[in-house]
Amino acid sequence: MSVAKTGKISPLDPSAAEPFYRQIYDRFRGAIASGVLNPGDRIPSARALTKELGLARGTIEAAYSLLAAEGYIQARGQAGTIVSPDLKPRTPVAAPMLETIHSIALPSFRPDSIMPFQMGLPALDVFPRKIWARLSARSVRAMQPSDMTHPAIAGLPALRVQIAAYLQVSRGIICSPSQVFVTSGYRHTIALIAHVVLKAGDRVWLEDPGYPPTRELLKHMNITAVPLPIDGEGMVVADGLKAAPRARAAVVTPAHQSPLCVSLSLPRRLALLDWASRNKAWIIEDDYDGEYRYVSRPLPALKSLDRDGRVLYSGTFSKVLFPSLRLAYLVVPETLVEQFEQTMNLLAAGSPQLTQAIITAFITEGHFARHIQRMRKLYAVRRDATAAGLESVLGQHMRIDAQPGGMHLILRLRGRRSDRRLAARMKEEGLFADVLSEWSIQCEEASALLLNFTNVESQRTAENLGRRILKLM
Amino acid sequence: MSVAKTGKISPLDPSAAEPFYRQIYDRFRGAIASGVLNPGDRIPSARALTKELGLARGTIEAAYSLLAAEGYIQARGQAGTIVSPDLKPRTPVAAPMLETIHSIALPSFRPDSIMPFQMGLPALDVFPRKIWARLSARSVRAMQPSDMTHPAIAGLPALRVQIAAYLQVSRGIICSPSQVFVTSGYRHTIALIAHVVLKAGDRVWLEDPGYPPTRELLKHMNITAVPLPIDGEGMVVADGLKAAPRARAAVVTPAHQSPLCVSLSLPRRLALLDWASRNKAWIIEDDYDGEYRYVSRPLPALKSLDRDGRVLYSGTFSKVLFPSLRLAYLVVPETLVEQFEQTMNLLAAGSPQLTQAIITAFITEGHFARHIQRMRKLYAVRRDATAAGLESVLGQHMRIDAQPGGMHLILRLRGRRSDRRLAARMKEEGLFADVLSEWSIQCEEASALLLNFTNVESQRTAENLGRRILKLM
Numbered sequence: 001m002s003v004a005k006t007g008k009i010s011p012l013d014p015s016a017a018e019p020f021y022r023q024i025y026d027r028f029r030g031a032i033a034s035g036v037l038n039p040g041d042r043i044p045s046a047r048a049l050t051k052e053l054g055l056a057r058g059t060i061e062a063a064y065s066l067l068a069a070e071g072y073i074q075a076r077g078q079a080g081t082i083v084s085p086d087l088k089p090r091t092p093v094a095a096p097m098l099e100t101i102h103s104i105a106l107p108s109f110r111p112d113s114i115m116p117f118q119m120g121l122p123a124l125d126v127f128p129r130k131i132w133a134r135l136s137a138r139s140v141r142a143m144q145p146s147d148m149t150h151p152a153i154a155g156l157p158a159l160r161v162q163i164a165a166y167l168q169v170s171r172g173i174i175c176s177p178s179q180v181f182v183t184s185g186y187r188h189t190i191a192l193i194a195h196v197v198l199k200a201g202d203r204v205w206l207e208d209p210g211y212p213p214t215r216e217l218l219k220h221m222n223i224t225a226v227p228l229p230i231d232g233e234g235m236v237v238a239d240g241l242k243a244a245p246r247a248r249a250a251v252v253t254p255a256h257q258s259p260l261c262v263s264l265s266l267p268r269r270l271a272l273l274d275w276a277s278r279n280k281a282w283i284i285e286d287d288y289d290g291e292y293r294y295v296s297r298p299l300p301a302l303k304s305l306d307r308d309g310r311v312l313y314s315g316t317f318s319k320v321l322f323p324s325l326r327l328a329y330l331v332v333p334e335t336l337v338e339q340f341e342q343t344m345n346l347l348a349a350g351s352p353q354l355t356q357a358i359i360t361a362f363i364t365e366g367h368f369a370r371h372i373q374r375m376r377k378l379y380a381v382r383r384d385a386t387a388a389g390l391e392s393v394l395g396q397h398m399r400i401d402a403q404p405g406g407m408h409l410i411l412r413l414r415g416r417r418s419d420r421r422l423a424a425r426m427k428e429e430g431l432f433a434d435v436l437s438e439w440s441i442q443c444e445e446a447s448a449l450l451l452n453f454t455n456v457e458s459q460r461t462a463e464n465l466g467r468r469i470l471k472l473m
Numbered sequence: 474m475s476v477a478k479t480g481k482i483s484p485l486d487p488s489a490a491e492p493f494y495r496q497i498y499d500r501f502r503g504a505i506a507s508g509v510l511n512p513g514d515r516i517p518s519a520r521a522l523t524k525e526l527g528l529a530r531g532t533i534e535a536a537y538s539l540l541a542a543e544g545y546i547q548a549r550g551q552a553g554t555i556v557s558p559d560l561k562p563r564t565p566v567a568a569p570m571l572e573t574i575h576s577i578a579l580p581s582f583r584p585d586s587i588m589p590f591q592m593g594l595p596a597l598d599v600f601p602r603k604i605w606a607r608l609s610a611r612s613v614r615a616m617q618p619s620d621m622t623h624p625a626i627a628g629l630p631a632l633r634v635q636i637a638a639y640l641q642v643s644r645g646i647i648c649s650p651s652q653v654f655v656t657s658g659y660r661h662t663i664a665l666i667a668h669v670v671l672k673a674g675d676r677v678w679l680e681d682p683g684y685p686p687t688r689e690l691l692k693h694m695n696i697t698a699v700p701l702p703i704d705g706e707g708m709v710v711a712d713g714l715k716a717a718p719r720a721r722a723a724v725v726t727p728a729h730q731s732p733l734c735v736s737l738s739l740p741r742r743l744a745l746l747d748w749a750s751r752n753k754a755w756i757i758e759d760d761y762d763g764e765y766r767y768v769s770r771p772l773p774a775l776k777s778l779d780r781d782g783r784v785l786y787s788g789t790f791s792k793v794l795f796p797s798l799r800l801a802y803l804v805v806p807e808t809l810v811e812q813f814e815q816t817m818n819l820l821a822a823g824s825p826q827l828t829q830a831i832i833t834a835f836i837t838e839g840h841f842a843r844h845i846q847r848m849r850k851l852y853a854v855r856r857d858a859t860a861a862g863l864e865s866v867l868g869q870h871m872r873i874d875a876q877p878g879g880m881h882l883i884l885r886l887r888g889r890r891s892d893r894r895l896a897a898r899m900k901e902e903g904l905f906a907d908v909l910s911e912w913s914i915q916c917e918e919a920s921a922l923l924l925n926f927t928n929v930e931s932q933r934t935a936e937n938l939g940r941r942i943l944k945l946m
Contacts, residue, residue, distance in 0.1 A: 021634070021638060022638075056647065057649075058637070058641075058647055058648065058649045061650065061651070062637055062638060065630055065633070065634050065649070065651065066630070066631060066634045066650075068630065114618055114619055114622060120623070121622060124621045125618055127618075127621065129616060132613070132616075133613045133614045133616070136609065136610070136613040137606070137609070137610040137613065137614075140605065140606045140609040140610065141606045141610075143602060143605075143606070145598055145600075146587055147797060148597045148600065148796065148797050149587060149591070149594060149597070149795070149796055149797060150791075150796040150797065151796070151797045151799065157538055157539070157541065158539055160538065161535050161538050164531070164535055165494060165495075165535055168531070174529065175531065176530075176531050176534040176535070176538070177534065177535055177538040177539075178534070178538070184657060184821055184822075184824075186822075187819065187820055187821050187822055188820070188822075191821070195693070200673070213819070216819055217819050217820065220816070220819050220820075318623075322621035322622070323622055323623045323822075324620060324621050324622060324623065324624045324823075324825065324826035324827070325826075326624065326823060326824060326826075327825075346686070346689055346693050347660055347661070347664050347693075348657055348660050348664070349657075349658045349659075349660055349796075349799065350797075350799060351657075351799060352797065352798055352800075352828050353797035353798075353799075354609070354797070354798075354827065354828060355825050355827060
C-alpha cells in the first residue's frame with residue numbers, strides 16, 4: 001500500500017501516464033477501500049502534503065477536491081481533514097416502492113447526500129428511474145447532428161407544446177406554446193422576469209414570510225421589497241394597496257403559500273388581478289407545488305383567471321420530477337413574448353437539448369401524469385405518517401399546523417424556544433431543518449421548523465427522527 | 474385519410490384518449506408521410522382551421538407548433554403555412570468519418586437544420602456519437618437519489634477537477650478546482666461576471682470588430698462599451714490607455730481575435746496585464762476556440778501570464794464538443810471565488826447533473842483529449858479545402874484572409890459590394906453567412922463574409938457552395 005496508516009504517502013511516479021493528482025487520489029481511495037484508512041482517521045492537510053511531496057499546491061487540492069466530491073474525505077476546518085465518518089458499504093437508499101432499484105456498478109463507498117427533512121425535495125426513492133434511464137438512452141441514441149446545434153432559445157418546441165397542453169389540463173391555464181419559456185430553474189425564471197419587466201428602484205410586493213431566494217435576488221438587482229403579511233386567506237392584498245399601490249409587481253404563491261401553506265382565497269385573487277389591471281402591474285405566480293394538494297382537487301392556478309394578461313406564471317420540474325434536472329418554465333402574457341425572446345437570447349442560449357428531449361418523451365408517453373398521480377397519493381400517506389410520528393414523540397414541545405397540501409410540515413415550537421438554535425444543532429447531527437424565522441422579513445412569526453416529509457417513508461422513521469430531535473432540545 | 478389533399482380535416486373524435494391537438498398533429502403527419510400532402514402544399518391557417526373545427530385557437534396552435542418544431546410545416550407569413558419544401562426521406566448527414574453513424578428509429582421526415590457556413594458550429598458529422606451514447610446511458614443508469622437533488626451550484630466537483638487539470642495541460646493555466654465555475658454558456662458566463670464585478674455606468678474595453686452578443690449583453694446591463702481597434706497584433710491596448718484608462722474591465726479574445734483571427738501579441742498581453750494590475754481592472758479572456766490552431770502549437774492562454782489575479786477566463790464546451798450541451802466554464806481569481814459562489818447561488822442553481830456527469834466521463838476516459846486532437850487535424854484539412862474550393866470559384870470577387878487558426882474563413886469582398894445584402898440573399902437560399910460589418914461597432918471594416926468551414930467536408934462541396942454564392946452576386 002502506498003498510503004500508510006498515518007496518511008503518509010510514498011513517492012509518486014513521474015513517468016506514469018496518470019497525472020499526479022490522479023495518483024494521489026487513487027492512493028487514498030485504495031487505502032480507504034482496503035481499510036488501511038478508516039472512517040474518522042485524520043489525513044495530512046493539503047498544505048502539509050504539498051510540502052512533503054514537493055508538488056504544486058493545486059495538484060494536492062485537485063486530488064482532495066475529487067476525494068471530497070466523491071465523499072471519501074471531509075474538511076473539518078481547524079480539526080483538519082478526515083476520512084468521512086459516515087462511509088459505509090453502499091446500500092440501496094430507502095425502500096423501493098414503485099420501481100425496483102437498478103443495480104449499478106459505482107465506487108462502493110459513498111455517503112448518502114440526502115438529509116432527512118431537506119426542503120424542496122420530492123420523494124427520490126420512488127422515482128421511476130428505470131423508465132427514465134430507458135427514455136434517456138433512447139434520446140441520446142437518436143441524437144443527430146441537428147440535435148447538437150444551438151438549441152432553440154426559448155426551449156425545445158415539442159416540450160413547449162407539451163407544457164402548454166399539461167397546464168391546460170392540470171392547472172386550467174390556456175396558453176399557446178409560444179408563451180411558454182423553458183428556463184433552468186425558479187431563480188433563472190425570476191432573474192429573467194426582473195430583467196424584462198422590472199428596473200432598479202422598482203417596488204415589488206412580497207409575501208412575509210416568503211421564500212428567501214426571491215427577496216435576495218430582487219435585492220441584488222436593487223429592487224425594493226414591500227413585505228405583506230399572510231393571514232388565513234393568504235397574502236393580505238389590502239395592505240399592499242395601502243402601503244404601495246404603485247408597486248410594479250407582486251410575487252405570490254397562491255396554491256400553497258410558501259411556507260405557511262394557506263391558499264390565496266378567491267376574493268384575494270380577484271383583488272390582486274384588479275389591482276394589477278388598473279395599475280399595469282405584473283403578478284408573478286410561483287406555482288412551485290400546485291400539483292400537491294391532498295384534501296381536495298388541486299386548485300386552478302391564479303393565471304387561469306387572468307383576463308387582462310397581467311400574470312407571469314412560474315412552474316418547475318424540480319418538485320414533480322427532480323431538482324438536478326435544472327428545468328423549469330415560465331408562461332408570459334402574449335404582449336411580452338417578444339421581449340422575453342430578446343432578453344433570453346441576450347442572457348443565455350437555451351437549456352440542454354438532452355434533458356429537454358427526455359422530459360418531452362416522459363410527458364408524451366404518459367409517465368409524467370402517472371407519476372404526479374402516484375406522488376399525490378404517496379405524499380398524502382407520508383405526510384400523515386410523518387405528522388403522527390413526530391407528534392407522538394415531540395407533541396409536548398411542538399404543534400403541527402394542519403395544511404391542505406404542500407411538501408413540508410410546520411412544527412411550531414411551544415414556549416420561547418429558538419428555532420434557529422435548534423435547527424443549528426440538528427444540522428450538526430445531519431438533520432436538515434429550515435426555520436420559519438429565517439423566511440420572515442419583518443413579520444414576527446413564532447418559532448417553527450419547516451420539515452419536508454416527502455422522503456420520510458414511514459411513521460416509524462418519523463418517530464426515530466423525532467427522538468433524535470428530542471435529544472437536542 | 475382524414476386530411477384531404479386540400480388540407481381539409483375530417484371531424485375529430487372527442488371520446489379518443491388522445492387530446493385534440495394530438496389528433497390534429499397525427500392527421501397532418503400521416504397525410505404528409507403517406508403523400509396525401511406534398512412538400513410545398515399549402516395547409517389551412519390556424520385561424521381558418523380554428524373556425525372550421527370549432528376548437529380553441531390554442532389547440533390548433535399547439536398542433537401546428539409541434540408540426541413546425543419537427544419540421545413538417547413552415548409558416549411563411551403572408552404566404553400562409555405550407556408543408557416544408559425541403560422534406561425528404563431521412564438520410565445520414567454528411568460522410569461519417571471517425572465514427573459510423575448509429576442507425577436510429579425516428580420520424581422518417583425531418584429537414585436538416587444545419588446550414589452550411591453556420592458560425593460557431595464544430596464538425597457535427599464526425600462527433601463520436603456512439604461513445605457519447607454509451608457514456609450517457611451508463612451515467613443515467615448509475616443515477617442514484619443523491620444524484621437527483623439540487624446539484625452543486627458551481628458545478629459537479631469531479632467536473633471542476635477535470636476542467637482544472639485540462640486547463641493546466643492544454644492552456645497553461647494553473648488553478649484549483651474551487652476557482653472553476655460551470656456555467657450554461659458564454660452568455661451566462663458574461664452575465665455572471667457583469668453581476669459580480671461590474672455595475673451600471675461602468676466602462677469596458679471591447680474589441681472592434683468583436684462578437685456582437687458581448688456588447689449587446691453589456692449594453693442591456695447599462696455598461697458602456699469603449700471600442701478599441703484591432704491591428705496585426707490584436708486589440709490596440711494603447712488606444713484604450715488613451716481613451717479610457719480608468720475602465721473597469723476589458724473583454725479580449727487573445728488566441729484568435731473574434732472575428733479577425735489575429736493573435737494578441739506578447740507585448741500587448743503584458744501591456745494589458747500591467748494596465749489591469751495598476752488600475753485594479755479586470756480582464757475577461759474569452760478563449761472560445763483556443764484549441765484550434767493549425768500552423769503551430771496552440772498558444773498558452775493569457776490567463777497563464779496572470780500573476781496578480783486580474784484575469785477571468787471563459788471557456789466553453791460548445792466548440793470542442795457541441796452547442797446543445799449548454800455547458801461552459803469560468804475560472805476566476807482566488808480573491809473572487811466567494812463572491813462568485815454567492816452570486817451564482819442567487820441567480821441560478823447549477824447546471825444539470827446528467828450533462829455534467831457525461832462530460833466528466835468523456836474527459837476522464839480520454840475521449841475528450843483524443844477528440845480535440847482529431848478535430849485539430851480535420852479542421853486544418855477542411856479549412857484548406859474550403860478556402861481552395863471557394864477561391865477557385867469566387868477568386869475574382871473575394872480575397873480570403875490567411876489565418877493561423879479558428880473555425881471560420883474571412884472572405885473580403887472586392888469593390889464596394891455590400892456584405893449585408895449578399896448575406897441576406899444567401900440566407901434566402903439556405904446558406905448561412907455572418908457579415909463583418911455587423912460585428913463592427915465604429916471601425917470601418919471592409920465588406921466581408923464570415924464563413925464557418927468546419928462542416929464543409931470537401932473541396933468539391935466548397936466549390937458547389939461557391940457556385941451557389943456566385944449566382945447571387
